[in-house]
Amino acid sequence: MALINCPSCRIKMSSVAEACPKCGFALKKEGKADPEEVKLFLKRQLRDRMYRLKMISYVAMSIAMFGALPMLWDYIKGLETNQVVVLKEHWGIYAVGAGFLLYVIIRSLMVYTKSIHKTKWKEVNQLK
């Protein structure tokens, strides 16, 4: 038994382990990995992560909408009754702010995930 680097995420793992404990990449025999197999694994991993991030970004947009719609509603009602509705003081601004912030975080996580993937991809190509 020896310590090797996981072909996919590069952490140290046992060469007799069936799969990497961190990313789940399945090793075949004694730490040998086919680069094409690693690529396929990385592709699937990226797709799954991007899918999850996309779902969270939809949640973020819903949170923002959840705040924005009542704001708009109250604003229109205010116009009809000649009352000034200060949008900055409306509770909806917090939901809009939180949703927007979450959305920005998710977008940057997407960029980060893609750049990590690109780095791993280059490493796999150098293995050949």
Ligand SMILES: [Zn+2]
């Ligand atoms: Zn791994």
